[in-house]
Amino acid sequence: MNTKTKDHPELSELFNQDEQRVNWHDETLWWIRQKRDKSAHGIPEWETLREKASQIKNNALSNLADYLVSFEERALANGIIVHWAADAAEHNQIVHGILQKHGISKMVKSKSMLTEECHLNEYLEKQGLEVIDSDLGERIVQLAKEPPSHIVLPCIHKKKEEIGDLFHQHLGVEAGTSDPQILTEAARQHLRETFLTRKAALTGVNFAIAETGEFVVCTNEGNADMGAHLADVHIACMGIEKIIPKRKHLGVFLRLLARSATGQPVTTYSSHFKRPREGQEMHIVLVDNGRTVQMGREDFRASLKCIRCGACMNTCPVYRRSGGHSYSYAISGPIGAILAPNLDREKYADLPFASTLCGSCSNVCPVKIDIHQQLYKWRQVIVQEGYAASSKKMSMKLMNYTLSSPGIYRTAGKAGRLIMKYAPFAVNNQFNPWYKQRDMPEVPKQSFGEWYKKNVKSE
Amino acid sequence: MSRDKILAALRQNQPELAPLPASMPLQQIEILELQAKFKAVAEGIGSTVHLVDEFGAIQPMIAARFSAEKRILSTVKELVSAAVPEFQFDADPHSYADVDVAIFKPELGVAENSALWLTEAQMRIRVLPFITQHIVMVIPLSSLVPDMHTAYQKIAEADYGFGTFIAGPSKTADIEQSLVLGAHGPRSMTIFIYA
Numbered sequence: 001m002n003t004k005t006k007d008h009p010e011l012s013e014l015f016n017q018d019e020q021r022v023n024w025h026d027e028t029l030w031w032i033r034q035k036r037d038k039s040a041h042g043i044p045e046w047e048t049l050r051e052k053a054s055q056i057k058n059n060a061l062s063n064l065a066d067y068l069v070s071f072e073e074r075a076l077a078n079g080i081i082v083h084w085a086a087d088a089a090e091h092n093q094i095v096h097g098i099l100q101k102h103g104i105s106k107m108v109k110s111k112s113m114l115t116e117e118c119h120l121n122e123y124l125e126k127q128g129l130e131v132i133d134s135d136l137g138e139r140i141v142q143l144a145k146e147p148p149s150h151i152v153l154p155c156i157h158k159k160k161e162e163i164g165d166l167f168h169q170h171l172g173v174e175a176g177t178s179d180p181q182i183l184t185e186a187a188r189q190h191l192r193e194t195f196l197t198r199k200a201a202l203t204g205v206n207f208a209i210a211e212t213g214e215f216v217v218c219t220n221e222g223n224a225d226m227g228a229h230l231a232d233v234h235i236a237c238m239g240i241e242k243i244i245p246k247r248k249h250l251g252v253f254l255r256l257l258a259r260s261a262t263g264q265p266v267t268t269y270s271s272h273f274k275r276p277r278e279g280q281e282m283h284i285v286l287v288d289n290g291r292t293v294q295m296g297r298e299d300f301r302a303s304l305k306c307i308r309c310g311a312c313m314n315t316c317p318v319y320r321r322s323g324g325h326s327y328s329y330a331i332s333g334p335i336g337a338i339l340a341p342n343l344d345r346e347k348y349a350d351l352p353f354a355s356t357l358c359g360s361c362s363n364v365c366p367v368k369i370d371i372h373q374q375l376y377k378w379r380q381v382i383v384q385e386g387y388a389a390s391s392k393k394m395s396m397k398l399m400n401y402t403l404s405s406p407g408i409y410r411t412a413g414k415a416g417r418l419i420m421k422y423a424p425f426a427v428n429n430q431f432n433p434w435y436k437q438r439d440m441p442e443v444p445k446q447s448f449g450e451w452y453k454k455n456v457k458s459e
Numbered sequence: 460m461s462r463d464k465i466l467a468a469l470r471q472n473q474p475e476l477a478p479l480p481a482s483m484p485l486q487q488i489e490i491l492e493l494q495a496k497f498k499a500v501a502e503g504i505g506s507t508v509h510l511v512d513e514f515g516a517i518q519p520m521i522a523a524r525f526s527a528e529k530r531i532l533s534t535v536k537e538l539v540s541a542a543v544p545e546f547q548f549d550a551d552p553h554s555y556a557d558v559d560v561a562i563f564k565p566e567l568g569v570a571e572n573s574a575l576w577l578t579e580a581q582m583r584i585r586v587l588p589f590i591t592q593h594i595v596m597v598i599p600l601s602s603l604v605p606d607m608h609t610a611y612q613k614i615a616e617a618d619y620g621f622g623t624f625i626a627g628p629s630k631t632a633d634i635e636q637s638l639v640l641g642a643h644g645p646r647s648m649t650i651f652i653y654a
Contacts, residue, residue, distance in 0.1 A: 005513075031636070032636070041540070042569075048483070049483070050478070053481070054482060055477070055480040056480065058477040058478060059479045059480075061473070061474065061477075062473055062474050062475060062476045062477040063476055064469050065469040065470045065473060068465075068469070069466065070584065084460075084461040084462035085461055086461040086464060090461060110496070111591055128616045130493075134643070135633070136631045136634070136642060137633035137635040140633065151600070153632075153636075154633070155633055156636075158635075159599070159635065160635045160637075180634035180635060180637035181639050184639040186631075186639075187642075188642060188643060191643060194642065195643070196556055197551060206530065212616075214483070220629070220630050220631060220642070221629055221631050221634075221642035221643050221644070222589045222629040222643045222644030222645075223641065223642070223643050224586075225586075225589040225623070226589050227551055227556055228585035228588065229585040229589060229590075230552050230553060230590075232584055240465065240469075243609070245479065247614070247616075248615075249610040250607070250611060251606070251607040251610065252607075252608075254624070255571075255598075257573075264498055265571060265626070266569075266572035266624065266626050267624065267626070268504075268627050268628070269589075269623055269624070269625060269626075269629075269644075270624040271621070271622075271623040272621065272623060273621055274618075274619060274621060274622070275621070277585055277620060277621065279550065292465060292468035292469050293468075295469060295472040295473060296468075296471070296472030298474070301474065322491055325468050343616075
């Protein structure tokens with residue numbers, strides 16, 4: 001098990017040092033959340049769609065083994081080569097093996113959160129291979145040597161001036177350029193050259209269909225298609241939970257995905273890959289990496305229904321104010337905080353606590369995952385298994401002691417009010433985490449109990 | 460073997476079989492309403508839509524709009540002319556890298572999101588709708604459907620090697636959420652709907 005250096009509160013604190021940036025990050029994501037609302041409200045049957053999507057995913061998970069076998073059988077018949085990977089290491093080796101077999105040392109890649117989860121780029125680079133990410137946002141964070149901070153909007157944390165600097169350094173753009181149109185054009189030229197010269201392309205998978213053995217990749221930029229249709233070898237990597245039973249079910253999911261993600265009526269491209277083109281080799285890698293284990297945990301199984309739209313992140317008051325990098329896992333925000341502890345409870349023990357449990361994430365989830373309830377359940381598991389931070393354990397004990405005795409509770413309340421009134425510096429200081437980025441409330445003269453005794457009981 | 464281990468673990472951990480829900484009901488919408496909705500949505504996401512009374516009106520409009528472009532290809536036989544040669548198949552997709560305009564006739568168009576369904580049969584070579592600088596779609600009014608459910612009912616069990624829904628020009632908003640058209644694929648999309 002890995003031990004990490006900084007947890008969510010510490011990393012959020014780093015992000016919060018620049019207050020203007022936090023406000024801007026918060027407002028940008030909230031704006032996207034509002035676009036989602038507008039788009040969802042434009043579909044009168046929206047709630048029915050969510051319910052159908054949830055039920056189709058329940059069916060898919062309850063019959064996943066058979067659906068996978070059926071998918072494999074049809075994909076093979078379609079001429080696709082199928083691989084199975086138990087974990088991230090095996091996934092990376094399979095991809096490497098395919099490239100080695102063809103003597104390919106340079107690959108172009110479209111967005112795939114699974115390969116982020118498996119740290120494929122780092123692995124291949126260590127083997128001396130070059131990987132270029134072709135989604136604009138992913139390319140930007142790749143040039144900055146950072147992981148994506150959002151699953152749909154990988155560089156949402158970056159200002160255009162910073163992107164201009166990166167493009168000046170790496171793509172020869174004139175210094176001081178920050179116009180998104182000009183920067184996008186520079187990336188277009190640079191990546192077009194990449195697409196035209198790569199023999200291998202890797203894409204993610206949004207949906208794979210048991211009935212037909214085809215898989216669907218959704219992008220706005222068309223980068224997955226540019227890569228796949230120009231390369232001799234197309235490798236598609238997917239988590240085993242991406243299977244849906246029938247092609248017609250795409251009607252439900254494609255209506256929900258982009259509307260939930262960015263408020264668009266649909267992604268620009270929804271590409272259905274069924275057979276390799278003449279002379280091309282097409283591979284699909286089916287990856288477990290902890291998913292079968294999560295399937296066995298009844299309380300957390302529903303997290304496997306996720307279609308990676310990012311709606312839960314855009315709406316989360318904690319994500320919006322702490323940034324994706326504070327989660328230290330490939331998938332940030334509320335859904336990431338459920339998925340990460342499945343892989344490593346100790347390393348990610350802090351993540352389920354990075355939530356207000358307000359339930360907004362569950363309300364926007366297009367497949368109705370009970371996200372905030374799962375976060376609450378993970379907290380209990382983590383505390384019971386002894387992974388909670390010692391400060392948290394101590395304050396919980398103190399709280400338990402105080403709340404279980406009315407006398408101590410009343411005395412503590414009175415003491416608290418007196419301290420805040422006469423010695424505010426005792427609470428308004430850096431040792432009190434509640435004081436950070438927050439003003440402490442003004443203290444009432446009396447407690448509710450005291451008020452009640454005086455005004456109601458005496459009547 | 461990982462395959463067998465994964466399948467065994469799944470069978471061990473899978474919940475009791477949950478039934479599939481009933482399909483979404485199919486909407487019946489009057490054709491002119493479909494056209495109006497399609498046009499509004501398409502223009503909202505950056506496409507240009509022309510409604511024409513007859514197919515014959517399309518060719519001069521394409522000629523006028525793209526008179527400055529060098530390499531124009533048509534996969535639609537009826538739109539081939541001296542200036543617009545018919546698509547010629549070349550197995551090397553790289554040979555299409557300098558295409559400026561490509562013309563297609565999609566199988567259907569979806570009013571709710573303005574997505575147009577093209578399969579290999581219409582695109583001829585998979586890379587073409589993505590590598591061209593500008594894309595032109597011509598579609599009869601009768602091929603419009605209300606939503607994705609009807610679209611998949613029409614696609615049904617069709618066999619294709621590759622098929623794609625395309626809704627508008629290639630785009631990105633990765634830099635501070637500013638919408639920019641022409642990320643990697645076509646910079647513009649022109650749609651002709653003819654009666």
